[in-house]
Amino acid sequence: MMSAVSYITRDGDCLDLICFRHYGRSAGMVERVLEANYGLADLGPIYPENIKIVLPDVPKPKVQREINIWE
Template sequence: MKIQAQQGDTVDEICMRYYGRTAGVTEAVYEANPGLCNGSPMLAAGQIVYLPDIAPRAQEDIVQLWN
């Protein structure tokens, strides 16, 4: 999937918005987009970013400390 970056976007913000996490996916987005952030962590508004297909992470057990 290809998306356009919004003003002030960073790769990790895009990963959180589309994948719901950054761990393990930010690196994949950088690999799919060589030279994406040359020199600046901020993306240009309207910049095209390719988002690779990434398998959803496994369901984790949730531990509640209080009921």
């Protein structure tokens, strides 16, 4: 399991891309990161440089095995 990580933005970063790069997905992660970083949503969708964002520890999703009807 990963632990929380701090990310420092570069000019032009956006949260969905930061989440995708860190977690491998943005669905559901953007909301978790916004909950962990009070006031982050007030900055708008595109961030200036040097904003510290805490990327919380999130359990990896369980991989579901595909079932093939021909097995």
